Amino acid sequence: MAGPAETAGQTAQHKAYGNVLTGFALLCICVLASSVRLFSVIKYESVIHEFDPYFNYRVTRFLSEKGFYETWDFFDSFTWYPLGRVVGGTMYPGLIFTAGTIWNVLQKLNIPIHVQEVCVFTAPLFSAFCAIATYLFMKEVRGQGAGLASAAIIAVVPSYISRSVAGSYDLEAVAIFALVFVFYLYVKTLNTGSLAWATALFFGYLYMVASWGGYSFIANLLPIHCLACIVFGRVSSRLYIAYAPWVILGALAAANIPVIGFNAVLMSEHMASFFVFGLLHAALAIEYIRDMLPPRAYSAAKKLVLTFGTTALAVVLALVVSYVAASPTFGWTGRSLSLLDPTYASKYIPIIASVSEHQPPSWSSYFTDLHIASLLAPAGLLLCFRPLTDASMFLLLYGVTAVYFSGVMVRLMLVLAPAACCLAGLALSEVTSYLSASLVAAQRAQAGAGDAEKKAKAPSETDGSAAGKKDKAAGSSAAAAAKQAAKKAAKKGGSGGGPLGWVSGPWKPVPKDVAIVGLVLVFLGLSMFYRHSVYVAGEMYSAPSIVLQSRRADGGVKVFDDFREAYAWLSHNTDPDAKVASWWDYGYQTTAMANRTVIVDNNTWNNTHIATVGRAMASPERKAWQIFRSLDVEYVFVVFGGFIGYPSDDINKFLWMVRIGGGVFPEIKEPHYLGADGNYRVDEQAGKALVDSLMYKLSYYRFADCGPMFGAQRGFDRVRNAVIAKQDFELKYFEEVFTSEHWMMRIYRVLDKPNRDARLRNPRRAKLGRRAPSKRRQPSGAPSK
Amino acid sequence: MAQHLDTLKEIASSFSAAYVKTPTKLKILDAFSVCALATAVLQFVYAKLVGTFPFNAFLAGFFCCVGTFVLTLSLRMKVAEHGGKPTAAKEFGGYALAMLTLFIAAVNYIG
Numbered sequence: 001m002a003g004p005a006e007t008a009g010q011t012a013q014h015k016a017y018g019n020v021l022t023g024f025a026l027l028c029i030c031v032l033a034s035s036v037r038l039f040s041v042i043k044y045e046s047v048i049h050e051f052d053p054y055f056n057y058r059v060t061r062f063l064s065e066k067g068f069y070e071t072w073d074f075f076d077s078f079t080w081y082p083l084g085r086v087v088g089g090t091m092y093p094g095l096i097f098t099a100g101t102i103w104n105v106l107q108k109l110n111i112p113i114h115v116q117e118v119c120v121f122t123a124p125l126f127s128a129f130c131a132i133a134t135y136l137f138m139k140e141v142r143g144q145g146a147g148l149a150s151a152a153i154i155a156v157v158p159s160y161i162s163r164s165v166a167g168s169y170d171l172e173a174v175a176i177f178a179l180v181f182v183f184y185l186y187v188k189t190l191n192t193g194s195l196a197w198a199t200a201l202f203f204g205y206l207y208m209v210a211s212w213g214g215y216s217f218i219a220n221l222l223p224i225h226c227l228a229c230i231v232f233g234r235v236s237s238r239l240y241i242a243y244a245p246w247v248i249l250g251a252l253a254a255a256n257i258p259v260i261g262f263n264a265v266l267m268s269e270h271m272a273s274f275f276v277f278g279l280l281h282a283a284l285a286i287e288y289i290r291d292m293l294p295p296r297a298y299s300a301a302k303k304l305v306l307t308f309g310t311t312a313l314a315v316v317l318a319l320v321v322s323y324v325a326a327s328p329t330f331g332w333t334g335r336s337l338s339l340l341d342p343t344y345a346s347k348y349i350p351i352i353a354s355v356s357e358h359q360p361p362s363w364s365s366y367f368t369d370l371h372i373a374s375l376l377a378p379a380g381l382l383l384c385f386r387p388l389t390d391a392s393m394f395l396l397l398y399g400v401t402a403v404y405f406s407g408v409m410v411r412l413m414l415v416l417a418p419a420a421c422c423l424a425g426l427a428l429s430e431v432t433s434y435l436s437a438s439l440v441a442a443q444r445a446q447a448g449a450g451d452a453e454k455k456a457k458a459p460s461e462t463d464g465s466a467a468g469k470k471d472k473a474a475g476s477s478a479a480a481a482a483k484q485a486a487k488k489a490a491k492k493g494g495s496g497g498g499p500l501g502w503v504s505g506p507w508k509p510v511p512k513d514v515a516i517v518g519l520v521l522v523f524l525g526l527s528m529f530y531r532h533s534v535y536v537a538g539e540m541y542s543a544p545s546i547v548l549q550s551r552r553a554d555g556g557v558k559v560f561d562d563f564r565e566a567y568a569w570l571s572h573n574t575d576p577d578a579k580v581a582s583w584w585d586y587g588y589q590t591t592a593m594a595n596r597t598v599i600v601d602n603n604t605w606n607n608t609h610i611a612t613v614g615r616a617m618a619s620p621e622r623k624a625w626q627i628f629r630s631l632d633v634e635y636v637f638v639v640f641g642g643f644i645g646y647p648s649d650d651i652n653k654f655l656w657m658v659r660i661g662g663g664v665f666p667e668i669k670e671p672h673y674l675g676a677d678g679n680y681r682v683d684e685q686a687g688k689a690l691v692d693s694l695m696y697k698l699s700y701y702r703f704a705d706c707g708p709m710f711g712a713q714r715g716f717d718r719v720r721n722a723v724i725a726k727q728d729f730e731l732k733y734f735e736e737v738f739t740s741e742h743w744m745m746r747i748y749r750v751l752d753k754p755n756r757d758a759r760l761r762n763p764r765r766a767k768l769g770r771r772a773p774s775k776r777r778q779p780s781g782a783p784s785k
Numbered sequence: 786m787a788q789h790l791d792t793l794k795e796i797a798s799s800f801s802a803a804y805v806k807t808p809t810k811l812k813i814l815d816a817f818s819v820c821a822l823a824t825a826v827l828q829f830v831y832a833k834l835v836g837t838f839p840f841n842a843f844l845a846g847f848f849c850c851v852g853t854f855v856l857t858l859s860l861r862m863k864v865a866e867h868g869g870k871p872t873a874a875k876e877f878g879g880y881a882l883a884m885l886t887l888f889i890a891a892v893n894y895i896g
Binding site for chain 1: 792793795796799800803804840841844848851852855856858859860862863866875876878879880882883886887890891893894
């Protein structure tokens with residue numbers, strides 16, 4: 001009698017050790033996840049990165065000044081002049097409210113920290129949370145071992161690092177955590193079948209919906225999983241409790257967020273969940289009457305239900321199809337359509353296609369961004385089948401759909417990252433536990449057959465705790481299973497008793513040498529992955545893109561701080577009411593850093609407005625002046641990289657301005673801006689419209705005169721590697737007011753009246769009146785060489 | 786036609802015969818969920834006939850009823866798994882929590 005009690009006590013002790021160890025490992029993983037993202041602060045400074053984060057930062061600042069309630073009613077008159085933007089109703093508030101809450105709590109604790117610091121460090125904090133969520137998710141799917149391995153991988157996976165370094169205050173910073181956490185809650189509800197967890201799922205989903213537009217991925221993935229369960233005959237009350245309340249409560253949650261509103265029940269993105277909801281009820285009804293009725297009546301009733309169900313479904317489907325077909329985009333938003341049909345955006349919505357993160361990724365980026373996870377994930381997919389549980393089927397479907405979406409848009413690599421990490425973690429933990437179990441078995445065999453029974457028992461219990469990590473369902477009976485396996489092993493002559501949860505056939509250990517080599521290889525692979533990730537985090541993904549660095553020949557670092565220099569100039573030297581025009585990429589930065597009204601910004605909600613700016617940039621000077629005057633623009637700035645060789649400048653983005661402008665104003669035609677050979681070029685063979693365009697003039701004004709650049713030819717553009725077509729020209733309607741140190745930002749004032757000085761040079765022609773300047777310009781417009 | 790009617794009759798009779806054996810607690814839950822579903826259908830028909838104009842109010846009413854139906858059905862499944870015996874307070878607690886959440890979520894739309 002004492003035997004089992006003692007064993008149980010030992011098992012409990014093992015379990016306690018295991019839990020403490022797991023907690024400690026998880027803590028280390030969290031510290032690692034946060035600290036690997038701090039390179040940007042160390043190498044640069046604590047600054048908000050890139051473009052969109054500046055908007056989030058600005059709203060967070062507003063929130064810290066005015067409070068939560070006011071933020072819902074925030075109308076921003078500093079952007080989209082003269083329209084403005086209803087910020088409260090068009091943003092996803094999750095990130096901003098999260099940072100605002102953190103800031104408020106810190107204030108209450110008398111920690112006087114600036115809201116910018118909170119914003120900068122939100123992303124590293126939440127990547128630690130994401131590691132915990134991943135651990136919980138995989139623990140539910142397979143067990144503690146897989147959970148820890150997945151958490152260790154996702155902590156440093158480069159794809160996720162790229163969006164969550166300190167300062168990258170973007171929606172994805174919290175959304176990926178929310179995504180994984182919702183998956184965890186769903187799987188938890190699925191495994192326990194408890195309504196309390198279903199309620200938790202609602203709150204998790206509410207946070208997800210509030211955080212990111214990517215929630216529609218969940219809104220479609222859960223129906224797919226439910227459908228798969230129905231098709232494979234896995235309908236159960238647990239599935240119902242996980243899925244059905246989510247459909248109803250989730251729709252209510254989504255409709256609560258103003259930016260989604262009634263779309264949550266009207267748009268096609270959300271229809272799948274309602275369809276599957278109906279199907280689930282039909283499937284359950286069939287199951288229910290099978291238990292209730294005698295077989296003959298059951299078969300008749302089943303036929304009846306199926307006929308009725310199919311008819312009802314067909315009617316509903318027809319109704320929906322007719323409703324959907326009435327709308328031009330079939331009830332989908334353009335962004336979702338471009339996911340289903342990858343060519344859609346480039347055909348119809350150039351503004352979506354123009355964003356670089358909406359391009360399909362290259363193959364190499366899978367390796368850079370996922371590294372070892374891309375190797376292990378396929379093995380993880382296979383392991384999902386042994387054994388195939390509801391939870392592992394969910395992971396399987398998540399992995400497969402995420403792979404597809406990542407192939408459409410490079411931005412969605414971020415959705416793939418957790419899936420790949422979970423699958424890789426699964427494979428990793430199975431492989432290591434298999435190999436170490438083999439080692440243990442080999443050791444035991446060495447110890448000899450003497451007292452085999454007793455010895456086989458002890459190690460199998462250590463395995464038992466390892467197996468307990470593996471399968472929650474089998475977890476409770478792991479000790480018993482281990483004992484049985486050990487007895488079997490003892491009968492076979494101590495050939496080993498590692499009960500691997502997924503091996504249904506007889507378990508065979510690999511020889512000791514192979515196991516050691518395998519473990520060393522796994523360790524090597526992992527250390528290479530960590531090396532790679534830390535390198536990538538430090539070198540590639542930490543650049544804030546508003547401050548640039550380059551290494552000098554002597555090893556020192558040269559800092560290019562032109563953007564902030566120019567924005568500071570704007571905020572110090574212009575009227576607070578001045579309107580500033582630029583390409584939309586710089587809208588958020590201008591409002592946040594220069595605190596001036598902009599015409600268009602990165603929100604891109606009004607295509608016509610952006611097209612107007614694109615048209616102005618692509619038009620000749622006089623036409624552009626008219627457009628800008630009509631928009632009350634006082635300052636125009638361009639980003640120019642030809643002086644120092646900064647490639648993402650406005651001249652390189654110019655074709656998108658032409659395309660977007662041409663999409664609304666047909667007088668702008670892309671071929672006019674291309675050279676004779678059909679290529680986009682700025683040298684002698686540049687298209688005439690390009691040379692005449694405002695963008696060209698504002699970029700290259702006085703460029704040839706700026707002195708010999710590193711011994712290059714006069715007027716040599718270091719980005720395009722060409723001598724520019726037209727080197728000497730005057731501006732008539734614009735006046736250069738500021739050019740930053742490295743010429744990266746050039747600010748011009750839009751003159752009230754055309755510049756008289758240009759005319760006064762030739763007073764006789766000036767008398768000819770209005771048409772004179774354009775006539776005068778013709779000869780000098782021709783290339784000088 | 787008559788043959789179909791017979792089958793229907795047979796199904797109905799055998800179903801009612803089997804249903805009588807259902808524990809009373811489950812019957813109460815069934816009645817409640819059928820009532821919730823009927824209310825939902827009523828609202829849907831009304832919206833189809835008269836129009837969905839205050840759409841938020843329709844959303845609140847309709848989703849509340851469907852949600853009640855779904856949650857009650859979930860509870861019923863749980864109770865049925867225990868053979869209709871008085872179940873642990875935990876499950877009813879979960880049910881109450883979920884219902885409370887549902888109503889708080891729906892109250893936002895009554896407007």
